[in-house]
Amino acid sequence: MDFKNMTNPEGYKFTLPDGRYADGTWDLIIYITNLETEVTITGIEGNLSIGDLMLKTVQAAGVQIDWSDHMVWWEEKKIWLHKTRLTLNNYRVQAGTKLHFTPCHKTLRLQLPDMQLVDRRVDFSKNVVFAVQEVCNELGINHAEELSMLRKPEKGSKQNGKSTGTGTGRKKKQRGDRDSMASSNSNEAASIGSLDGIGPATPTRKPSPGNYRTPGQNGNPGYSSGSNYSGSIENLNTSLVNSPQRPSREAFDGLIRPTSYRDKASMNAGWLDSNKSLMEQDVRENDTLMLRFKYYVFYNLPQPGSSDIKHVRADSVRINQIYEQAKWSILREEVECTHEEMMMFAALQLQVSMQSQKPQQEVDGPSDGQDDIDKALTNLQVSLEGQTVSPGHTDITSVPELSGVLRYLKPKKFTLKGYKKAWFVFRDLHLSSYKNEEESNGQAIQRINLKGCEASPDVSIAAEKFCIKLLSVSPEGTQELILRCDSEDQYAKWMAACRLASKGKSMADSTYSLEVEEIKAFLSMQQSKKDSNNPIIPTDMPELKPENFVSPRALKKYKAKEIARSILDAHSGLQTLSLIDAKLNYIKAWQALPEYGITFFVVRTHGTRKDELLGLAYNRMIKMDINTGDLQKTWRYSTMTHWNVNWETRELIIGMEDEQIQMACLTCDCKIVHEYIGGSIFLALRKQDKNQVLDMDMFMKLTGGSESGVLE
Structure with missing residues (x-):
């Protein structure tokens, strides 16, 4: 601010107490990050626009470079001054404010779902949802709205005062400068999927001229003008379709193997806010983030054996990345599965590994013209009839019914009672039980509405155990029932009916027969062959290391030779699968697991002191026992009226049709929980039109948190 010790001259607006005069201007110091220099802008007034401030800063720098990617960043308040027409007064910038003039695009290290570490140029000034879209477009991953970024969980960190139990108590030796890591995406046939070998790292960084940096937070690198890959994007996309067999050691740094539901919940604490930029969330250049499929809702994913080669080829990167995320969630025990299921997953992984070493032959599907005509006719029929037409269902006047003798059990604490037999009838989303078939025309002993129920499998092929665990909510309270079937065929029919009921659909839905076939296929992949002592071993099979195909828990329980024999036994029935079919079958089997798609959080209901486990799926919320994971109550998003955040108490308020939940x-x-609910609902609103343009304003409204989300 200029001062003059004289009578008030023209142009000076203020008189100071000591008799001096001021003109109302001040000096503003701006730090230009990529030049590592400060410039002083004199004669600043509050009505100066941000655009004019940027122009003055460029002029003061006196360097002829491309400034088009630069923007003003206010470090103290963690905000971008991105609205160039607003003034300093609008942003409340005053004398003494420290501003940075920095590039928007910076290098970010991303760990992809397949554990590869890649460095990408990302716009740090855009909201995360748009930054993810740019990254996915560059990498060739379709439907970027299904992914988001999160920080790696900290080892030994405590959540709510309780240790995750994963810390080793030792500080790991610091790795060498990761800029020196060389690119190596080769697949070695000598070993498949080694978890502890040093495999391909990221392409080497080559700093460009004028690459200046200043320290960031916590000693992390701060800003720079950026750096690019030494490899081509074509080579990178090739490795994204068929991922390297062995991730680098650095890929596992910071990752934890959950041993409890609290651990699983702590892993979800790192999700970034999709409606804020990376810089606003303390992410700095060269930081490492994980890119993951967040909502477990996959739009138009091809089915195994699909003849639409054009569709499969266009979606090959996304299919592989979903497969890889599924694989690592199984191997790292993030999702629970039985031993038989683990052997099935290992066999499918083995088939993928073997097929990735071979050239794949594409089977010619229907011609594009004929395929488009068929789809158009099908869509027309769907629009007229309201649902997909099933060739096997012709009588639209009859109501499908499923009946038969089943054994049942009502779980109760401190009881030793076994299964009882009864005659069950499934009709119109209702399950009725009778003493025998002759009394099925009379009054039912029990009648349960299964609409929106939870149906989870409890199957053991070896023990011939085919059980269905049902949890339904009614005005009378929560009802729990276990049904035990006598055969695979009976189990497949009843489980398919229960799954449809959980989605609010009856057996009249055209997808019933498809559900039955998928369940039978899933069971058949777990079947043990008769000649299990001498499984057929392909001549081109490389060395099989069980530790690369099963979880650590399985390795502790069974001997390595026994596991290898079981994997080869299960693989003998999968040797005809192509690479893409093996991946799609793996994904389908992953989606059939009881814990699939459930994201865990530890919550506390308002007015209580008890910790509870909240599971969020794509279509429902689940309250679970925090120690055992047993289901206690389910709320469907379809019955939700509103949800919002009380920022004063930091509590989530969710309104249902018959109650309000505050936690x-x-x-x-x-x-994070608020955004997960809104994001799941947003993805459910997507249409079947492949050319649809997503309404991102609706996404921000549903996930923003500033205003309550309302379902109309």
Whole structure:
């Protein structure tokens, strides 16, 4: 601010107490990050626009470079001054404010779902949802709205005062400068999927001229003008379709293997806010983030054996990345599965590994013209009839019914009672039980409405155990029932009916027969062959290391030779699968697991002191026992009226048709849970039109948190 010790001259607006005069201007110091220099802008007034401030900064720098990617960043308040027409007064910038003039695009290290570490140029000034879209477009991953970014969980970190139990108590030796890591995406046939070998790292960084940096937070690198890959994007996309067999050691740094539901909940604390930029969330250049499929809702994913080669080829990167995320969730025990299921997953992984070493032959599907005509006719029929037409269902006047003798059990604490037999009838989303078939025309002993129920499998092929666990909610309270079938065929029919009921659909839905066939296929992949002592071993099979195909828990329980024999036994029935079919079958089997698609959080209901486990799926919320994971109550999004955040108490408020839930999130910010609910609903609103343009304003409205989300 200029001062003059004289009578008030023209142009000076203020008189100071000591008799001096001021003109109302001040000096503003701006730090240009990529030049590592400060410039002083004199004669600043509050009505100066941000655009004019940027122009003055460029002029003061006196360097002829491309400034088009630069923007003003206010470090103290963690905001971008991106609205160039607003003034300094609008942003409340005053004398003494420290501003940075920095590039928007910076290098970010991303760990992809297949554990590869890649460095990408990302716009740090855009909201995360748009930054993810740019990254996915560059990498060739379709439907970027299904993914988001999160920080790696900290080892030994405590959530709500309780240790995750995964810390080793030792500080790992610091790795060498990761800039020196060389690119190596070769597949070695000598070993398949080694978890502890040093495999391909990221392409080497080559700093460009004028690459200046200043320290960031916590000693992390701060800003720079950026760096690019030494490899081509074509080579990178090739490795994204068929991922390297062995991830680098650095890929596992910071990852934890959950040993409890609290651990699983703590892993979800790192999700970034999709409606804020990376810089606003303390992400700095060269930081490492994980790119993951967040909502487990996959739009128009091809089915195994699909003849639409054009569709499969266009979606090959996404299919592989979904497969890889599924694989690592199984191997790292993030999702529970039985031993038989683990052997099935290992066999499918083995088939993928073997097929990836061979050239794939594409089977010619129907011609594009004929395929488009068939689809158009099908869509027309769907629009007229309201649902997909099933060739096997012709009588639209009859109501499908399923009946038969089943054994049942009502779980109760401190009881030793076994299964009882009864005659069950499934009709119109209702399950009725009778003493025998002759009494089925009379009054039912029990009648349960299964609409929106939870149906989870409890199957053991070796023990011939085919059980269905049902949890339904009614005005009378929560009802729990276990049905035990006598055969695979009976189990497949009843389980398919229960799954449809959980989605609010009856057996009249055209997808019933497809559900039955998928369940039978899933069971057949777990079947043990008769000649299990001498399984057929392909001549081109490389060395099989069980530790690369099963979880650590399985390795502790069974001997390596026994596991290898079981994997080869299961693989003998999968040797005809192509690479893409093996991946799609793996994904389908993953989706059939009881814990699939459930994201866990530790919460505390308002007015209580008890920690509870909240599971969020793509279509429902589940309250579970935090120690055992047993289901206690389910709320469907379809019955939700509103949800919002009380920012004063940091509590999430969810309104249902018959109750209101208010809870505090203990393992993460409540905004993460709010965004997960809104994002799931947003993805459910997508249409079947492949050319649809997503309404991102609706996404921000549903996930923003500033205003309550309302379902109309």
